[in-house]
Amino acid sequence: MPSIEENQQTWDENYEWAKQGDEWSSSWGGAEAQWVGAILPRIHAFMPTGTILEIAPGFGRWTNYLRTYCDRLIVVDLSEKCIKACQQRFATDSHLEYHVNDGKSLAMIPDNSIDFVFSFDSLVHAEADVMETYLSQLATKLKPNGVGFIHHSNLGKYQQAFSIVEQIPSDMRAEIVNKVLLEPTHWRAPSMTAKLFEEYCDRADLQCIGQELVNWGNEGLLIDSFSLFTPKNSTQSRANQIVENLAFMKEADSIERLAHLYAIKSKKIGS
Numbered sequence: 001m002p003s004i005e006e007n008q009q010t011w012d013e014n015y016e017w018a019k020q021g022d023e024w025s026s027s028w029g030g031a032e033a034q035w036v037g038a039i040l041p042r043i044h045a046f047m048p049t050g051t052i053l054e055i056a057p058g059f060g061r062w063t064n065y066l067r068t069y070c071d072r073l074i075v076v077d078l079s080e081k082c083i084k085a086c087q088q089r090f091a092t093d094s095h096l097e098y099h100v101n102d103g104k105s106l107a108m109i110p111d112n113s114i115d116f117v118f119s120f121d122s123l124v125h126a127e128a129d130v131m132e133t134y135l136s137q138l139a140t141k142l143k144p145n146g147v148g149f150i151h152h153s154n155l156g157k158y159q160q161a162f163s164i165v166e167q168i169p170s171d172m173r174a175e176i177v178n179k180v181l182l183e184p185t186h187w188r189a190p191s192m193t194a195k196l197f198e199e200y201c202d203r204a205d206l207q208c209i210g211q212e213l214v215n216w217g218n219e220g221l222l223i224d225s226f227s228l229f230t231p232k233n234s235t236q237s238r239a240n241q242i243v244e245n246l247a248f249m250k251e252a253d254s255i256e257r258l259a260h261l262y263a264i265k266s267k268k269i270g271s
């Protein structure tokens with residue numbers, strides 16, 4: 001169960017960040033290919049814009065692109081090491097603002113100031129209480145027609161199956177069940193689901209307007225969700241639409257297969 005303390009220890013102390021997080025983009029053929037092929041198509045409707053808030057930027061894998069789509073970009077991460085790395089990496093950008101937080105608080109963000117909030121490949125490690133706290137604050141931080149796009153865990157959807165599996169003796173489990181049922185969970189938070197995200201939005205006076213459930217890093221389990229939300233009275237508000245996408249890794253494969261073909265010569269692909 002990834003607690004805030006474990007996240008802090010992992011990202012601030014243990015992880016080496018040898019490639020600034022680009023190592024996680026190899027299935028897509030590199031960070032640029034992943035941004036252009038997998039992320040931008042899902043968020044282009046909301047950018048360029050005035051102020052973007054990025055929660056949990058790490059060493060700035062997506063900050064590097066987001067910064068070109070706004071007048072102001074605020075980044076918040078619980079790791080001081082990550083924020084320092086972003087400050088160095090984007091030292092020439094005067095429109096970036098940096099904050100280290102406690103893994104929950106957005107008190108440093110003025111109310112009614114954010115046009116678009118973004119988080120990708122980070123809050124998948126945040127448990128339900130953290131997600132609820134962030135959403136309750138985002139309701140006041142977003143402008144009236146602001147929109148959020150947050151990548152989070154849906155592993156809780158499989159909690160029942162996992163708890164049954166845990167009752168099977170571990171030697172049998174390894175032989176029979178793990179291979180079939182327990183695909184890699186990539187340190188996803190087991191308490192979080194897309195359904196809970198929708199409920200937390202509702203409680204905070206936000207409307208969840210779209211959720212894409214994806215099989216991140218595996219064949220058959222929709223362990224992640226990309227959730228879109230906006231204030232209930234926003235012009236962007238509409239009934240939630242949920243899409244189950246078991247072809248997410250196939251999409252990555254095809255992006256990866258073509259990435260080198262359309263890259264400019266001086267760029268290293270997949271590094």
Ligand SMILES: C[S@@+](CC[C@H](N)C(=O)[O-])C[C@H]1O[C@@H](n2cnc3c(N)ncnc32)[C@H](O)[C@@H]1O
Nearest residue numbers: 007011021056057058061077078079103121122
């Ligand atoms: C796997 S890294 C990903 C970083 C970046 N989004 C990327 O894709 O390269 C996870 C990041 O999330 C941050 N993080 C984890 N839990 C957080 C929380 N509750 N609040 C703020 N930052 C958090 C970590 O400090 C780390 O920078």
